[in-house]
Amino acid sequence: MKKIGRQTVAFTHPPVIYTAAAVAGKKEAQGPLGRAFDYVQEKGEGSWEQQESALTARAARMALEKASTAPEEVDYLFGGDLLNQCAGTVFGIRDLPIPFFGLFGACATFGEAMSLGAMMIDGGYARQTLCLAGSHFCSAEKQFRFPLGMGTQRPPTTTWTVTGCGAVLLRNEGPGPRITHVTTGMVVDYGVRDAAHMGAAMAPAAAQAISAHLRETGRNLTDYTWIVTGDLGEVGRSLVCRLLEEEGFYPDSRLTDCGLLLFDNHAQDTHSGGSGCACSAITYGAYFHPRLQTGGHRLLLVPTGALMNLTVSQQGESIPGIAYAVAIEGGM
Amino acid sequence: MKKIGRQTVAFTHPPVIYTAAAVAGKKEAQGPLGRAFDYVQEKGEGSWEQQESALTARAARMALEKASTAPEEVDYLFGGDLLNQCAGTVFGIRDLPIPFFGLFGACATFGEAMSLGAMMIDGGYARQTLCLAGSHFCSAEKQFRFPLGMGTQRPPTTTWTVTGCGAVLLRNEGPGPRITHVTTGMVVDYGVRDAAHMGAAMAPAAAQAISAHLRETGRNLTDYTWIVTGDLGEVGRSLVCRLLEEEGFYPDSRLTDCGLLLFDNHAQDTHSGGSGCACSAITYGAYFHPRLQTGGHRLLLVPTGALMNLTVSQQGESIPGIAYAVAIEGGM
Numbered sequence: 016m017k018k019i020g021r022q023t024v025a026f027t028h029p030p031v032i033y034t035a036a037a038v039a040g041k042k043e044a045q046g047p048l049g050r051a052f053d054y055v056q057e058k059g060e061g062s063w064e065q066q067e068s069a070l071t072a073r074a075a076r077m078a079l080e081k082a083s084t085a086p087e088e089v090d091y092l093f094g095g096d097l098l099n100q101c102a103g104t105v106f107g108i109r110d111l112p113i114p115f116f117g118l119f120g121a122c123a124t125f126g127e128a129m130s131l132g133a134m135m136i137d138g139g140y141a142r143q144t145l146c147l148a149g150s151h152f153c154s155a156e157k158q159f160r161f162p163l164g165m166g167t168q169r170p171p172t173t174t175w176t177v178t179g180c181g182a183v184l185l186r187n188e189g190p191g192p193r194i195t196h197v198t199t200g201m202v203v204d205y206g207v208r209d210a211a212h213m214g215a216a217m218a219p220a221a222a223q224a225i226s227a228h229l230r231e232t233g234r235n236l237t238d239y240t241w242i243v244t245g246d247l248g249e250v251g252r253s254l255v256c257r258l259l260e261e262e263g264f265y266p267d268s269r270l271t272d273c274g275l276l277l278f279d280n281h282a283q284d285t286h287s288g289g290s291g292c293a294c295s296a297i298t299y300g301a302y303f304h305p306r307l308q309t310g311g312h313r314l315l316l317v318p319t320g321a322l323m324n325l326t327v328s329q330q331g332e333s334i335p336g337i338a339y340a341v342a343i344e345g346g347m
Numbered sequence: 348m349k350k351i352g353r354q355t356v357a358f359t360h361p362p363v364i365y366t367a368a369a370v371a372g373k374k375e376a377q378g379p380l381g382r383a384f385d386y387v388q389e390k391g392e393g394s395w396e397q398q399e400s401a402l403t404a405r406a407a408r409m410a411l412e413k414a415s416t417a418p419e420e421v422d423y424l425f426g427g428d429l430l431n432q433c434a435g436t437v438f439g440i441r442d443l444p445i446p447f448f449g450l451f452g453a454c455a456t457f458g459e460a461m462s463l464g465a466m467m468i469d470g471g472y473a474r475q476t477l478c479l480a481g482s483h484f485c486s487a488e489k490q491f492r493f494p495l496g497m498g499t500q501r502p503p504t505t506t507w508t509v510t511g512c513g514a515v516l517l518r519n520e521g522p523g524p525r526i527t528h529v530t531t532g533m534v535v536d537y538g539v540r541d542a543a544h545m546g547a548a549m550a551p552a553a554a555q556a557i558s559a560h561l562r563e564t565g566r567n568l569t570d571y572t573w574i575v576t577g578d579l580g581e582v583g584r585s586l587v588c589r590l591l592e593e594e595g596f597y598p599d600s601r602l603t604d605c606g607l608l609l610f611d612n613h614a615q616d617t618h619s620g621g622s623g624c625a626c627s628a629i630t631y632g633a634y635f636h637p638r639l640q641t642g643g644h645r646l647l648l649v650p651t652g653a654l655m656n657l658t659v660s661q662q663g664e665s666i667p668g669i670a671y672a673v674a675i676e677g678g679m
Contacts, residue, residue: 017471018422022446024472064659090350091531099431101451102656105534109667114354114531116459117654117669119433119449127448131463138470139349140356158658199423199446202437322449324434326490327396335441337449 017137020231022198022224029193030136032307032343033143033186036077037300038070039293040152040178046278051301053077056178064102067151067178070293071096071107074147074180082143082184086111089184090141093128095119096149096292097176098158103149107180113145121320122217122246123200124148125181125296126339129316130197132185133341142187148318149180150291159325160210172212174248174274174290175283181296183304192307192314196342198228202322204335210323213334214251214287217319220336221247222258224317228340229264236264238313241303244338245295245318246274248288273298295319307345314343349469352563354530354556361525362468364639364675365475365518368409369632370402371625372484372510378610383633385409388510396434399483399510402625403428403439406479406512414475414516418443421516422473425460427451428481428624429508430490435481439512445477453652454549454578455532456480457513457628458671461648462529464517465673474519480650481512482623491657492542504544506580506606506622507615513628515636524639524646528674530560534654536667542655545666546583546619549651552668553579554590556649560672561596568596570645573635576670577627577650578606580620605630605650627651639677646675 019025036053044055054073059066071094079086092111095118096103104117120127125148132144153163155176161167185194203220221244229235236242236259247255252275256266273295274288289298295318303314318341323334351357369384376387386405391398403426411418424443427450428435436449452459457480464476485495487508493499517526535552553576561567568574568591579587584607588598605627606620621630627650635646650673655666 018473021419062659062662064656064662087353095451098656099658100453100654100656102654102659105654105656105667106659106664109534109536112533115534115669116463116531117451119427119451121432131448134467134470134472138466138472140466140470141350199448201444202441202447204441322432322434322437324396324430324432324437326431327394327434327438330394330396332438335437337447 022227023196023231025196026137028137029195030133030185031189031191031193032183033189033191034078034081034184035300035304036074036182037297038074038180039297043177043179046283048277048301063151063154067103067149067154068107070180071103071149074182075108075111075145078145078182078184086113089113089143089145091135092145093118093132094147095124097155120337121322122290122292123318123320123337123339124292126318126341129341130199130339133194133197136185136187144185145182146185147180147182148292148296150176150293152176152178155291169286170211171286172250174213174246174287175285176291177289177293179293179297181293181300192343192345194341195344196232198224198340200224200338202335202337204333206333208333210328213290213321214247215254216321216334217247217336218251218254218258220338221255221317221319224338224340226259226262226264236266239315240312242270242315244272246290247272247319248274250287276302307343310345312345316341316343354559355528355563357528358469360469361527362465362517362519363521363523363525364515365521365523366410366413366516367632367636368406368514369629370406370512371629375509375511378615380609380633395483395486399435399481399486400439402512403435403481406514407440407477410477410514410516418445421445421475421477423467424477425450425464426479427456429487452669453654454622454624455650455652455669455671456624458650458673461673462531462671465526465529468517468519476517477514479512479514480624480628482508482625484508484510487623501618502543503618504582506545506578506619507617508623509609509621509625511625511629513625513632524675524677526673527676528564530556530672532556532670534667534669536665538665540665542660545622545653546579547586548653548666549579549668550583550586550590552670553587553649553651556670556672558591558594558596568598571647572644574602574647576604578622579604579651580606582619608634639675642677644677648673648675
């Protein structure tokens with residue numbers, strides 16, 4: 016049994032993150048990580064949904080090309096996005112002849128995909144898995160909130176859905192950072208009902224996953240160079256810190272959020288920070304993956320998701336959250 | 348490496364389907380399998396979406412109760428449904444303290460869940476996994492087609508989304524049928540654009556998964572007592588037979604479809620047959636699971652999914668399909 020606790024698995028043969036591709040939109044390229052993206056879609060073609068699928072197709076292809084790997088050599092593809100029925104992913108990857116598992120973990124999908132992709136390799140079912148997650152600002156706003164053309168005022172707690180797609184190719188051997196542990200989240204619902212306050216909806220799930228990971232591995236916050244949530248933003252980050260303090264963990268500046276790294280919130284008017292499936296996926300590829308090429312650093316990546324459905328929200332339901340913690344160790 | 352082909356895994360320690368729970372709606376209870384369901388929701392409470400979540404909650408609880416297992420003893424929960432953002436599942440299982448992987452495989456989700464749930468056990472990550480999929484006629488029609496109140500005429504090729512939820516508890520040991528192989532589907536797109544002709548959209552994916560399974564295991568159709576697709580209906584079944592014949596496999600009456608077993612299409616006016624995530628999930632629990640309690644039978648269960656998104660369909664996109672083949676052997 017490879018489980019070392021209720022939610023955590025420690026890998027016997029830690030899978031390697033062999034390549035990472037981060038594809039982004041124009042606004043993302045204007046932010047602090049702008050120069051680090053592998054490709055920037057300046058102006059997409061077709062509908063917003065088609066543009067989202069194009070980003071996904073490109074990220075998948077780039078992760079494969081960097082590894083000089085053909086789709087036929089990949090054992091499984093794990094992926095998802097925010098669009099209903101994971102349409103961004105399905106139409107982005109349908110030309111790839113790879114056995115496919117479609118996932119829905121809301122904005123935590125990148126963590127869910129990496130977790131399952133890594134377990135498939137360590138479990139002996141795969142030599143290579145492709146794991147990806149994407150999102151698009153326009154298609155997400157249209158689907159979850161208001162059509163952009165309405166020019167609706169956004170409250171300060173809102174986050175900005177990232178346009179882009181991040182893909183990683185996991186492999187059973189080779190150089191690169193390694194996934195050593197995965198801690199799988201449970202659905203956590205604190206009763207938040209405000210779709211403009213996603214950081215609050217997700218913070219309890221993030222705190223639950225991080226504290227479970229630390230307890231079950233016997234580690235402390237200081238065992239990591241970075242503990243990085245997916246898309247809580249400024250408001251959500253302060254909440255997760257308070258919740259962790261209640262559990263006896265006292266975060267410092269090593270605990271940050273991909274949504275805070277990706278945008279300059281004040282200059283770019285993104286309010287509380289970046290969000291969406293692509294937020295953690297492209298921040299990993301552009302910021303952390305290069306820094307983990309050599310040893311000495313440890314990252315706990317914790318993509319966070321708000322499991323909101325518009326229909327049941329309008330019926331008065333709350334927005335439960337989920338988070339997946341993935342422990343990654345730098346290596347050559 | 349446990350893969351015996353591009354898409355197929357053979358298990359070293361075949362996981363047991365320890366319990367199965369099949370929860371259904373009123374119309375399903377009036378069909379041929381009516382007496383075999385574990386629970387019939389005569390009249391649900393709240394919105395259609397809330398009723399769908401209630402079915403999921405009940406199926407999950409019943410699969411656990413039959414095994415005298417507490418949620419805390421289950422390592423992972425794999426599940427999904429047709430509602431946007433898997434809302435039927437999320438709100439149905441949020442009270443269960445089980446690490447959760449949300450899936451979207453459209454109506455093939457039950458096969459996707461069983462595949463991953465079985466790999467987690469054989470791979471040594473879990474002793475018990477709960478795998479489920481649900482759907483609801485009213486919430487699905489409202490979301491994908493027309494509000495029921497419009498009384499829209501349904502063409503003869505349409506299928507009838509099954510109201511219900513099927514859950515299975517997989518275990519690493521014990522009595523019960525065993526999952527011996529899983530064959531993971533790829534996205535297959537033949538360009539079908541008619542949302543009232545789902546059988547045609549899914550048949551190519553079903554034929555691809557079945558023929559890959561047979562080729563990679565070296566088996567023939569006659570090695571199985573039943574080869575059962577998820578929800579192709581009458582029209583889709585005839586198409587999958589023709590596609591298999593082109594591959595050199597000649598199906599007889601052992602190839603059938605859960606959508607044909609679940610309803611009496613003529614008496615119940617369900618046109619081409621049953622469909623939806625619950626179609627294969629509750630047919631497995633009510634019909635096949637009892638028949639697989641003793642040895643001598645082999646089932647190839649092939650849940651089928653149409654990866655349709657309304658927005659991109661209205662933009663002119665086609666409806667790709669996917670299918671997951673799960674080989675199950677009867678046992679004590």
